[in-house]
Amino acid sequence: MNRLTKTVSFLFSFFLISLVINAQTTQKLSLTQVCQLAIENSKQLQLSRTETEAAQKAKQVTETLRTPSIDASLSASYIGNGSISNRLFSNWQSAEMPHFGNTFSLQASQVLFAGGAISGNIEKARLQEQEARLHYQQKExxxxxxxxxxxxxxxxxxxxxxxxxxxxxxxxxxxxxxRSKEKEGMALSNDVTRHELMMQNLKLGLIEVDNSRNIINNQLALTLGLPAGTQIVPDSSALANDRNLINRETLMATAQHNLPELKTVALNKQIAAKEVTIARADYYPHLSLFAANEFNGPILIEVPTINKNFNYWYFGLGVKYNLASLYKNNRKVALANQSQRVAVSAEAVVMEQTAIALYNAYTNYTEAAEKVSVYETSLRLARENYDIIYNRYLNGLVLITEMLDASNTRLDAELAVVNARLRLSYCYYKLLRETGSRFY
Structure with missing residues (x-):
């Protein structure tokens, strides 16, 4: 019976362990892999991709303005009998009419000149498509x-x-x-108690770190679309940073070449210029070429009616001018010019903000690099001090307070180096972000 109970307990324990192992899958991911998963699962980027596709479709629709327009119409009708009277509306007589009527019309036209409105709208649509792509890059x-x-x-x-x-x-x-020294009478029980107290503080710190790690790991796993319970193991290569990519003299040039925000305001300035062109187009006449064919029956303009089909065709050159634009379009052009000035000012503001952001990011990066050097030196000294105090403490040459101070100093130095290195990596990626450089 005891053997059966032990077997059942073992199998139940094995089953629970298997559940825990399956529930928590460990997955080592590089920074590039993490970013790619975030891009694939981001709802914001999915919306931005849809907006980019919509802008592309809008550009394609606008490009059709350059193609000819072709209209066709076909109708069949019933024609009632007519009536004829004199000019004084008397002496009415009935006129027999053919009762079936038919019309067919085909007309084609091509705009030859519209004051730049067509080309301006097409170019504006192309710029708006590029703007949508830049918005996607910025969100990414x-x-x-x-x-x-x-x-x-x-x-x-x-x-x-x-x-x-x-x-x-x-x-x-x-x-x-x-404790070994305590048994030999060379140490006090208080020494053990104080180190055990320090041990409890270390374990408490470990609990806090594990809880914080689990919270961030859960949030990151959900964002990446990974199964619940997945334990993400970061790749240490993410902490490396290539300082050769950081050149203070070329930061602004790199930002102008890569940064979506700067490219967007430059595009907005071009779009505003196209809107001015489109607004001015109403000052010019619209010139178009047209051709048409008409097929009608019967011929009702003759009395008696001629029950035959009549077909004719024509082509020509048409000019259309909106006279109201002479006094209405001034405000439209003024608004477009004002929008263009706003776009120019916006570009200057974003350029200034970018320069400030680059300066701050570069300053923080160089400061973080200097702190890493200082903290690494402090850690080396703290370890040397710990080794010296440790040997002296075991030989009874120093008090426990010095031993505890040396331990705490070493712990603080080790944690400071960890934080400083991570801070340096964060500042590095922040600087790359401010220049618009891809790091994934």
Missing amino acids: LDICFLITGYYLDLSKLQNQREVLLQNISRTELLIKQI
């Missing part, structure tokens, strides 16, 4: 940078976890050594 950069922040936070917490685990392992070893 924003989403990937946001995801990069989560990814770096996850990597930072992972590194902090490793630091805490190493300190917990080191503290456990130290507690064992102190």
Whole structure:
């Protein structure tokens, strides 16, 4: 009976472990893979892609303005008998009419000149399509940078976890050594208590790090469309940054070449110029070429009616001019000119904001790089100090307070280096984002 109970308990435990393992799938993802998943699953980007496709369709519709227009009409009718009277509306007589009537008309026209309205609308539609694509690129950069922040936070917490685990392992070893010394009468029980207190603080810190890591991991997994319970393991290569790509002298030129925001305001200025052209087009006459064929029956303009079909064709050149534009179009042109001035001012504002953002991002990046160097030096000194104090403490040459101070100093230095390196990586990707450079 006991053997059966043990077997059932073992199988039940194995089943629970299997459920936990299946529920939490570990997946190692690079920053590029994370960004690609975010792009594929982003609702905002799906909407932006739809808007880009709509702008493309609108451009195609506008391009049809250059093609000829062809109209065709066909009708059949019943014609009643006619009546004839004199000029004083007396002496009415009935006129027999053919009762079936038919008409067929075919007309083609081609605009030859419209004051630049057609070409202006087509070019405007093309610019608006490019603008939609730039909006998509901007949203893609924003989403990937946001995801990069989560990814770096996850990597930072992972590194902090490793630091805490190493300190917990080191503290456990130290507690064992102190207890051995306590048995020999070379250490006080208070020494063990204080190190155990430090151990509890380390474990509490580990719990906080794990909880924060789980929260960010869950949020990132849902954003990427991964199954619930997926544990994302960051790739350490995301912490590397190529400083050769960072050149203060060429940052603005790189931004002008890559940054969607700057390209968008430049396009808006061109669109405003096309709107001025379109508004001025009403000042000019519209010239078109036309050709038509008419097939009608019977011939009703003759009395008696001629029950035959009459076909004729013609072509010519037509001119149309809206005289009201001479006094109505001035305000339309003035509005277009004002919109153009607004677009020019907007471009200047965005250029200024970009220059400020680049300066701030570059300053933060260089500061983060200097801090990494300082913190790495502090960590080296903290480890050397810890080793010295550790050996002295085991030999009874220093007090426990110095040992605890050395341990805390080393822990703080290790965590500071982790945070500084992640801060440097964040500033690096922030600077790339401000220049519009792809990093995924």
